[in-house]
Amino acid sequence: MNFIQLLDRSINEKILGRRQVKVVFPDGEDDRVIKACELALNENIYLPILITSKKHPKLITIDPNNYSKHNEMLEKFKEIRQNKNTIEELEKLMKNPIYFALLLLEIGEADTFVGGSSYPSSDIIRASFQVTRTTPNFKKASSCMVLNKNEQLYVFGDVSANINPTSEDLVEITQQIFDFGSIFNIPKKAALLSFSTNGSAKSLEVEKVQKAVSLLKETSISDNIEGEMQFDAAFDLATRKKKFPTSKMEGKINIFVFPDLNAGNIGYKIAQQLGGFLALGPVLVGLRRPISDLSRGATWQDIYNTGIIMASKVVYDEAKRNK
Known part of the structure; x- marks a missing residue:
């Protein structure tokens, strides 16, 4: 198309x-x-x-x-x-x-x-x-990649700018990508990704994502944010209902926020090389x-x-x- x-x-x-x-x-x-x-x-x-x-x-x-x-x-x-x-x-x-x-x-x-x-x-x-x-409302800039295959469209971030973002950085990254996603004809829904879903694992890395989610729940985009969750729970609604039964997020999630640059950069390249997605960017946001x-x-x-x-x-x- x-x-x-x-x-x-x-x-x-x-x-x-x-x-x-x-x-x-x-x-x-x-x-x-x-x-x-x-x-x-x-x-x-x-x-x-x-x-x-x-x-x-x-x-x-x-x-x-x-x-x-x-x-x-x-x-x-x-x-x-x-x-x-x-x-x-x-x-x-x-x-x-x-x-x-x-x-x-x-x-x-x-x-x-x-x-x-x-x-x-x-x-x-x-x-x-x-x-x-950076724009006045942000301390740092970040980046995102647009993934497209036929009528499927996703936005991944951060993929090239912040190596090991803090919880506060993840909040800004999510807000920046969410705003960027407004150019597309899609209902924006974002997941903050982790190797844990809804507290299924405990570590400092998981706590970092959980804190970011808590902070985002106090913002204007709170109804369209969910986490922390593994990629399968974010991507597939049936899996989400099993692993995260208290989640109120319905439908298709199309914005994926990764916990660090290793995950984000590797993730989009897997989608591109194995999944056959068109990868456009990285777009610098913020x-x-x-x-x-x-x-x-x-x-x-x-x-x-x-x-x-x-x-x-x-x-x-x-x-x-x-x-």
């Missing part, structure tokens, strides 16, 4: 209504990125911008070494870094396509960032956290700007669809701000 059909209807209409969201791609010389951007331009889904010194007959390209708004970008970078770097260091970083693309967001020349098909995730995450701050990493193994279709997701997030964030 067309991935765009999985988006919330109001966002779908705005994207298809030719709202030109500018998506910047730092991997501007990657053939997969170029192919994805050519399709996006032809279908008028979003407006791609490639960071490269090479010209393209149809696509917008920007060369970091020859940019008309260089001084404006440098001043913004100085403001962001707050004297943590010398001018020479900032100038050098600005020639890096990742930093340059992120700074385009900061000066309003792009709406969202999709990159990483030719860079390690650590490079994308480090630069993103140095250039873009930041002031919409940013998505890419796997270096991403196909051009993955890149194209990630662009759709991030364009949708731009539209969603704008609608939320304008309420």
